Amino acid sequence: MCADGEVVIRSGDLHSDGYHLLGCDLCCLGEVRRKLEAGGAARDAPTLLLAECVLVYMQPDAAQALLEHLAATFPRCVLLLYEQCNLGDKFGEVMLRNLSVRGCALAGERYCREPQAQVQRLLGAGFETVRSWDMDTVWRALPEDDRARVEALEMLDERELLQQLNSHYAITVATRGELFADLDLNA
The missing domain is CATH 3.40.50.150 (Vaccinia Virus protein VP39)
Structure with missing residues (x-):
């Protein structure tokens, strides 16, 4: 989790509190799943x-x-x-x-x-x-x-x-x- 206002760029992805910009090959569903999980995507939200x-x-x-x-x-x-x-x-x-x-x-x-x-x-x-x-x-x-x-x-x-x-x-x-x-x- 990032601290308030902190932006972290890691492995080409951008993370901040409540926002994640994730790059992946959309043709590879396994990669899409991993990236959504890494970004904390809540299925019920x-x-x-x-x-x-x-x-x-x-x-x-x-x-x-x-x-x-x-x-x-x-x-x-x-x-x-x-x-x-x-x-x-x-x-x-x-x-x-x-x-x-x-x-x-x-x-x-x-x-x-x-x-x-x-x-x-x-x-x-x-x-x-x-x-x-x-x-x-x-x-x-x-x-x-x-x-x-x-x-x-x-x-x-x-x-x-x-x-x-x-x-x-x-x-x-x-x-x-x-x-x-x-x-x-x-x-």
Whole structure:
């Protein structure tokens, strides 16, 4: 345990009181288990899991095994997943080709064809409630005042480009456990 305010970096991992940043190969479930245990992850505590553009780079079977493990390990959790979506159109094809040329093939691309594919994947992994929105839908759902405030931070002369980018990324929220039974994902 770290003293108040103390930050310890050990073997590439960062530890402080109540916070642990652990690096591991997500394709190796044994390593994931060891790191979660080393970080003191409490299975019975409400847990927030974040995954930003990571599952799409994993082989689908490894990503599915990881998702199933997380769902089984944390019975009261929320997973926030941010990944590419709508890759079946021309913009998506160009994105895939550009990434492939750079040696970054998206192994899990089939789950990024449309947001609903992630919903089905996460339900199949053991999450109980799942909802997904492309970022353009999220952007348009924000109050006009908030959008204007954000747009004022930096001049945006290519509004169509932002819309195109936003329509090719999605946020997916998946939950497990009674703690989140009242969370309205249909709003």
